[in-house]
C-alpha cells in the first residue's frame with residue numbers, strides 16, 4: 001500500500017496528522033506533509049485508510 005498526497009487539494013484541516021501522526025506531519029502553515037515515501041508499514045495501513053477517509057478535501061488517495 002502507498003499513500004498519495006495531493007498538495008494542491010490539501011487545505012490544512014489537520015485530520016490526517018491528528019489521526020495518523022506516524023504517516024503525516026504538518027508544515028509551518030498546517031498543510032500536510034507525507035512522512036512515508038514508499039510502502040506503508042503493515043501496522044499503519046488501517047490508519048492510512050482512516051486518514052484518507054477523513055480528509056475533507058479528498059487530498060489523500062491510497063494505492064494498493
Ligand code: SF4
Pocket residue numbers: 009010011012013014015016017030031032054055056057058059060
Ligand atoms: S486531512 Fe486532508 S486537507 Fe487536512 S491536512 Fe490532511 S491532507 Fe490536508
